Amino acid sequence: xxxxELKVGEKAEVEGLLAESGVRRRILDMGxxxxxxxxxxxxxxxxxxxxxxxxxxxxxxxxxxxxxxxxRKIGETGDGAPMREGRGGRxxxx
Amino acid sequence: MGMRREIRVxxxxxPNSGKSSLFNGLTGSHQKxxxxxxxxxxxxxxxxxxxxxxxxxxxxxxxxxxxPYSPEELVTRKFLIEESPDMVVNVVEGPxxxxxxxxxxxxxxxxxxxxxxxxxxxxxxxxGIEIETEQLRGLLGCPVIPTSAKKKQxxxxxxxxxxxxxxxxxxxxxNKLGFRPEVDGAIREITGLLRHEPDLSRFNPHWLAIKLxxxxxxxxxxxxxxxxxxKVERVLQRVLGETERLYRTDPEVVITEDRYAFIRxxxxxxxxxxGEGRVSLTDRIDRIVLNRVLGLPIFFFIVWLVFQLxxxxxxxxxxxxxxxxxxxxxxxxxxxVNETLRSVIVDGVIAGVGGVLIFLPNIVLLFLGxxxxxxxxxxxxxxxxxxxxxxxxxxxxxxFIPLITGFGCSIxxxxxxxxxxxxxxxxxxxxxxxxxxxxxxxxxxILLAGAFFEPSVxxxxxxxxxxxxxxxxxxxxxxxxxxxxxxxxxxxxxxxxPYRWPTARSVFWQSNIKAMMYVRKAGTIILLAVLLIWxxxxxxxxxxxDAALERQIAxxxxxxxxxxxxxxxxxxxxxxxxxxKLEYSVAGRAGRLMxxxxxxxxxxxxxxxxxxxxxxxxxxxxxxxGTIYSLGExxxxxxxxxxxxxxxxxxxxxxxxxxxxxxxxxxxxxAAIGVMRKEVGTWQAVALYSGYALTAAWVFSxxxxxxxxxxx
Ligand SMILES: Nc1nc2c(ncn2[C@@H]2O[C@H](COP(=O)(O)OP(=O)(O)OP(=O)(O)O)[C@@H](O)[C@H]2O)c(=O)[nH]1
Ligand SMILES: [Mg+2]
Numbered sequence: 148x149x150x151x152e153l154k155v156g157e158k159a160e161v162e163g164l165l166a167e168s169g170v171r172r173r174i175l176d177m178g179x180x181x182x183x184x185x186x187x188x189x190x191x192x193x194x195x196x197x198x199x200x201x202x203x204x205x206x207x208x209x210x211x212x213x214x215x216x217x218x219r220k221i222g223e224t225g226d227g228a229p230m231r232e233g234r235g236g237r238x239x240x241x
Numbered sequence: 242m243g244m245r246r247e248i249r250v251x252x253x254x255x256p257n258s259g260k261s262s263l264f265n266g267l268t269g270s271h272q273k274x275x276x277x278x279x280x281x282x283x284x285x286x287x288x289x290x291x292x293x294x295x296x297x298x299x300x301x302x303x304x305x306x307x308x309p310y311s312p313e314e315l316v317t318r319k320f321l322i323e324e325s326p327d328m329v330v331n332v333v334e335g336p337x338x339x340x341x342x343x344x345x346x347x348x349x350x351x352x353x354x355x356x357x358x359x360x361x362x363x364x365x366x367x368x369g370i371e372i373e374t375e376q377l378r379g380l381l382g383c384p385v386i387p388t389s390a391k392k393k394q395x396x397x398x399x400x401x402x403x404x405x406x407x408x409x410x411x412x413x414x415x416n417k418l419g420f421r422p423e424v425d426g427a428i429r430e431i432t433g434l435l436r437h438e439p440d441l442s443r444f445n446p447h448w449l450a451i452k453l454x455x456x457x458x459x460x461x462x463x464x465x466x467x468x469x470x471x472k473v474e475r476v477l478q479r480v481l482g483e484t485e486r487l488y489r490t491d492p493e494v495v496i497t498e499d500r501y502a503f504i505r506x507x508x509x510x511x512x513x514x515x516g517e518g519r520v521s522l523t524d525r526i527d528r529i530v531l532n533r534v535l536g537l538p539i540f541f542f543i544v545w546l547v548f549q550l551x552x553x554x555x556x557x558x559x560x561x562x563x564x565x566x567x568x569x570x571x572x573x574x575x576x577x578v579n580e581t582l583r584s585v586i587v588d589g590v591i592a593g594v595g596g597v598l599i600f601l602p603n604i605v606l607l608f609l610g611x612x613x614x615x616x617x618x619x620x621x622x623x624x625x626x627x628x629x630x631x632x633x634x635x636x637x638x639x640x641f642i643p644l645i646t647g648f649g650c651s652i653x654x655x656x657x658x659x660x661x662x663x664x665x666x667x668x669x670x671x672x673x674x675x676x677x678x679x680x681x682x683x684x685x686x687i688l689l690a691g692a693f694f695e696p697s698v699x700x701x702x703x704x705x706x707x708x709x710x711x712x713x714x715x716x717x718x719x720x721x722x723x724x725x726x727x728x729x730x731x732x733x734x735x736x737x738x739p740y741r742w743p744t745a746r747s748v749f750w751q752s753n754i755k756a757m758m759y760v761r762k763a764g765t766i767i768l769l770a771v772l773l774i775w776x777x778x779x780x781x782x783x784x785x786x787d788a789a790l791e792r793q794i795a796x797x798x799x800x801x802x803x804x805x806x807x808x809x810x811x812x813x814x815x816x817x818x819x820x821x822k823l824e825y826s827v828a829g830r831a832g833r834l835m836x837x838x839x840x841x842x843x844x845x846x847x848x849x850x851x852x853x854x855x856x857x858x859x860x861x862x863x864x865x866x867g868t869i870y871s872l873g874e875x876x877x878x879x880x881x882x883x884x885x886x887x888x889x890x891x892x893x894x895x896x897x898x899x900x901x902x903x904x905x906x907x908x909x910x911x912a913a914i915g916v917m918r919k920e921v922g923t924w925q926a927v928a929l930y931s932g933y934a935l936t937a938a939w940v941f942s943x944x945x946x947x948x949x950x951x952x953x
Contacts, residue, residue, distance in 0.1 A: 163490065170732040175497045176305040177734060178340045182498075189527075192536035193629035196638070196733055202339045203514070205523075205737040207625045209632075212732045 148220065150187075151197070151213035158186045159218040170212055178202055179216060245295040248407045249324075253317060253348065254332035255341050256280075256303030257738050259360040262390035262747075263332055264300035267400070271750045272300055275615035276741050277642065279303065279660035282313040284320055291400040294407070299326065307347045308457055312667075313659040321351065322444070328354040328406055330399070335365035335372065335387070336739075339508055345381065346500045351448050352415050355383040356402055362387040362395065368521075371513040380507050382416030391744060417447075420499045424492055427454060427480040434469050434476075441467070453477060454492040523739040527622070536626045543619065545704055547610035552687065552700035555603035559687070562602070563881050566595035585775055588871045593771030596867030596882055597763050597860045600684040601756060607680055608755040609748065611649050616743030620645065621735060628733055634715040635722030637661055638733050640670040644714070647677030648707070649755075651913040655920050665728040669718045671920055672930055675909040676714035678707050680759075681859035685904045688863055689897040692883040702898075710905050713937060762858060770854055770861045774868050777828040778850075786825065790818040819873050823847075828869070842903060842942040843896040847873075852903065858910045895949035899942045907938035 153159055161183045164171050178201065179185070185201035196209040252260045256278030265272055268287030273280055281302045288297045304314040307321075321329065331348050333341035338359070348355050357377075359365070365372060365387075378385045384402050388395035405411045419425060431450035435441055441449065441464070452460040453473065464470055477492075484492050530539055570591045577583035614620055620642055628638030639661060647654035654674045661667045678686065686706055690699040722728075793814045797807055823829045824846075831853075832846030839849050847869045855862035863882075870885045886892050908914070908931045918927050 164494070170734070171494075172308060173305070173310055173732065173734045175494065176308075176310070176343065177736070178343065178501065180494075180498050180501045189531055190533065191531070191625055191629060192533050193626075195629045195632070196625060198531070198625065198737065202337075204337050204340055205739075207621075207628075207733070207735050207737055209628070209638075209733040212734055 148218060149214050150199070150208075150216035150218050151210040153187045153218065153220065154223075155187050155189055157220060157223040158184065159220050160184045162217040162219050165215040165217060170215060174208075174212070174216065177206055178204075179206075184221065245290065245293065248294050248296045248328065248403060249299065249326040250296055250403055251299045251301055251321060251326040251329045252332055253301050253321065253329050253344070254303060254360075255305055255334060255337075255344055257736070258303060258332045258334040258337075258341060259390045260303060260332045261300050263358065263360060263388060263396075264298055265747075266390045266393055266396055268298055270300075271747075271754060273751065274747050275612075275620070276618040276738050276743075277615065277620040278736055278738075279311075279313060279639075279642070279657070280615075282316075282656055282659045284316055289400065292404050294404055296400065296403055298330075304344065306344060307351070308452070308455060311660050311662040321348075321353070325353075328356065328403060330356045330358050330403070332358045332360050332388075335359045335361045336368055336370060338372070338512060339504055342504045342507065343497075343500055346418055346503060349381065349383075349416060349418060350451055352445050354406055354413055355381075355415075356399070356406060357381060357383055357385045358388045358395070358399055359385060360388050360390055363389040363392050369515040373511045373513075377507065377511045380416070380510065382414035384411055384413075418500065418503050421484075421488075421495055423480055423483045423487065424454060424495055424499070427476050427492070430476050431473055434472050435464070438467050438469055451496065454480065455496055456491070456493050521739065523618075526740055527737075530619070530622060531625065540623055540626050543614070543623075547607070547614070548704045548707055549700045550610060551603050551607045551683070552690075552703055555600075555606045555687070556691065556696070556699075558602035559599050562599040563883075566591055566599060567881060569595070584779070584872070585772070589771050589775035589868055590768065592867040592871040592882070593774065593864035594763050594768050597684060597767050597864045598760070600687060600860075600863075601759060603683055603687055604680050604759050605752050605756050607683060608649055608752050611645065612748055612751045613743060614645065616741070616748065618738050618740040621737045624735060625737060630715075632733075634719045635726075636669060636715075636718050637663070637666045637731050639735060640666060643670055643674060644677050644711075647674040647679060649680050651675050651677070651679050651909055652916045655913065655916050658920070661731065663728060663731040665722070665726040666731050668921060668926070669721050669726050671917060672721060673714035673718050675913060675934065676710045676717065676906060678710045678905050679859065679909075679913075680755075681910065682904055684860055684863045686901050688883060689886075689901050692886045693892075693894045693897040706901050706905055709902065713906060713941065717933070717937070762860070766858050767860055767864055770857045771864050771868055774828065774850070774854055774865050775872075777831075778823055778826045778869055778872055780826060783822065783825045786818055786821050790814060816873070823869065823873060841946070842939065843891075843899045843946040844903075845891045847891075848896075848900060852907065855904065856908060856911060858912070859904065862904055894953045895946050898949050899946035902945045903938045903942040905938075906934060906941060908934050 150159070161179050161181055163181055164174060183201055185199045188198045188200050188205070190197050196207045197213055198205060198207045252264055254260050257276065261272045261274045261281050264270060264285070264287060265274065268289050270285070270287040272285055279302070281300060283302070285300045286297055287300070288295050299320065301317040301320055302313040304317045307318050309315040309318050329348055331345050333345060345357060359372060359374070372387070374385045374387060384406065386395055386399050386402055388399055402411065406413060420428070428447065428450045431453060432446045435446035435449055449460055449464065453464065454477065464473060480492050484490060484495050488495055529535060570587050574583060574587050577586060614623070623645070624638040624641045627641055631638050631641055640658070642660070643654045643657040646657050651674050654677070655671050658667045658670045661670060686703045690702040694702050794811055797810045797814070800807070802810065824833065828850050829846065832850040835849045836846045847866070850869065851862045851865040854865045867882050870882060870889070909917070914927060917930070918924060921927060
């Protein structure tokens with residue numbers, strides 16, 4: 148499935164990028180590479196763009212761009228809080 | 242003093258990592274900082290003397306990677322490649338290390354002398370993130386210095402390291418990142434090939450090879466003209482085949498993934514993030530501010546609040562200043578016995594320049610409001626909330642940031658469009674920026690709204706004018722996008738930074754700079770314009786008018802009327818004589834000439850003159866009116882312009898609204914036109930635009946005047 152099909156609160160992992168050159172470059176630079184886990188935080192009031200959270204940062208992208216990101220759903224938490232896992236680095240206490 | 246040795250150091254890093262803040266802290270400069278990506282759009286230099294060296298820092302626009310994406314990012318890459326600074330300080334955002342290190346890996350590939358400043362270390366500590374800098378230094382192979390531009394920590398250490406690296410006291414290992422074997426093999430092969438071309442020796446062949454694999458168009462262009470290209474191309478084709486077969490993607494993606502793999506390793510070894518923890522302040526604020534239902538109302542409320550406060554808080558201060566200048570005029574006036582000199586000072590300088598200066602409090606408040614939006618982190622959120630609307634009108638969510646800046650001044654706003662990638666989005670945004678009512682137009686709006694509407698609604702009238710500008714701007718953008726600027730819309734991928742408190746220091750300096758600029762403008766351009774206007778509205782003199790006036794006064798005095806009635810008659814005669822004199826002057830004649838054009842809008846020749854002189858700077862509209870109307874006044878005391886306008890038969894609500902709309906929409910000031918020309922590249926586009934703006938101004942003012950006459 149693709150990122151734009153995810154609902155608010157769902158977590159997923161990036162599997163690859165469909166996009167051509169320009170957009171893909173920017174998405175890659177932002178760190179949405181294969182294996183990155185993220186959570187869909189919210190959708191803007193008018194239904195587009197969406198905001199996702201990963202690696203400790205908040206990123207917004209239009210559904211149009213989100214449709215170019217191939218993802219695999221890995222669960223959902225349901226609330227609007229950003230997830231803490233999937234963030235780079237060791238977790239304390241582990 | 243002996244010769245100081247210079248060290249040139251570039252500050253490079255991701256957008257919003259705090260480069261400008263660090264630059265300001267290091268060099269004592271006051272470059273603009275703000276909590277969103279793309280604040281700095283041009284390079285700035287500053288220096289500091291340290292341990293016998295003059296260290297010249299260059300603050301660069303932020304960039305996510307060295308394959309540039311938007312025009313301002315190009316500046317950074319160009320600088321690093323073409324001006325080869327002695328050293329690069331890579332400023333990374335400590336709390337957001339993982340993403341920030343991507344650029345670090347690319348700088349490592351350039352094999353420059355590199356230092357990494359982990360900035361915002363205060364936030365790192367506050368969030369309980371632990372970074373083992375010694376380990377990081379080992380893995381990156383370059384010095385790593387924790388800094389906090391906000392708390393002014395680590396700045397000395399950074400300077401010490403710069404000097405030590407320059408002196409060769411610290412060895413920078415220049416670690417090489419490893420990629421997957423197919424890619425690494427190709428890099429080695431291409432590097433070998435490039436070494437044989439002496440023309441390319443000024444570039445690092447290793448870096449060129451990586452960039453070729455990353456499909457970098459500019460580097461392609463660089464290498465393509467040499468005979469070795471054939472061989473290089475063969476290698477590129479081969480790797481492409483290999484990565485497609487093995488990883489089902491191209492080398493560009495493989496390279497980025499491998500950089501991130503390296504970074505993941507670094508993060509695992511050096512960074513300890515607290516696990517599932519408290520919900521951050523940013524999350525809590527965003528749940529409300531970006532809420533699906535509340536998001537838009539809150540956005541409008543915030544913008545409304547900025548303008549409302551500008552008006553409500555500013556007005557009492559403005560009235561105070563107005564009174565102050567009035568008192569000065571009254572005090573100075575009797576001292577100046579020479580009639581001409583008195584008129585220059587009182588009607589020209591005080592009415593004209595003072596008339597503009599009284600708006601200083603409003604201007605400062607406006608900029609305070611805007612800088613709060615910029616510094617808090619709300620700007621990116623607002624772009625997020627309105628992107629869909631902007632998209633409908635063919636613009637980009639990010640266009641929104643320059644548009645808001647345009648409420649302050651069009652010039653930085655036009656330059657800020659460099660953060661937009663697509664040229665047609667940029668052009669459309671540049672063209673509508675002048676419709677965002679700038680700070681210089683604020684005095685006109687405040688003067689007119691204040692004179693013709695009750696205090697309780699005047700603030701909303703001003704807000705309404707601003708919104709009207711936004712609507713006209715958006716519709717114009719749509720028109721352009723549907724006709725001359727058809728294009729694919731640009732993708733929207735934007736980071737939302739965490740909320741931050743603006744530092745008092747930067748807010749103070751920003752508003753101080755804006756206030757000084759305004760005062761300086763009043764003392765230069767506006768003063769000059771006022772003196773010219775004074776001359777133009779006083780000469781040539783017509784002695785016949787004075788003679789006629791004297792005869793008239795003599796007749797009145799000789800008549801049978803009571804003392805009081807005589808005085809009234811004399812005042813009347815004097816007033817009509819000054820009006821005749823004004824009309825006889827150069828300004829008067831020029832104004833009369835264009836009066837037929839603006840009559841339908843409810844304007845007389847005096848407003849026409851003010852509009853023309855307003856092209857020098859929009860505040861001049863007010864100062865011209867100040868001068869012309871006070872020349873027309875023959876009172877002993879100098880009433881405020883507001884009062885004069887209220888009593889003027891030409892002026893009513895309809896005229897006031899019509900004039901506000903005209904000033905809002907017509908051609909921007911010469912300085913903005915110049916910048917527009919520079920950013921757009923051709924005069925034709927600017928000329929076309931000016932014609933459009935004038936037409937729009939005329940049509941909308943006409944409609945406003947007619948409708949207001951019907952309904953008010
Ligand atoms: N807490 C904290 N905030 C900082 C620090 N340095 C900068 N900031 C804030 O981070 C934001 C970005 O700062 P800038 O200096 O404008 O960042 P920049 O890297 O120049 O950004 P661009 O010009 O857009 O590339 C501002 O809100 C600063 O107040 C720091 O050391 N600690
Ligand atoms: Mg900056």
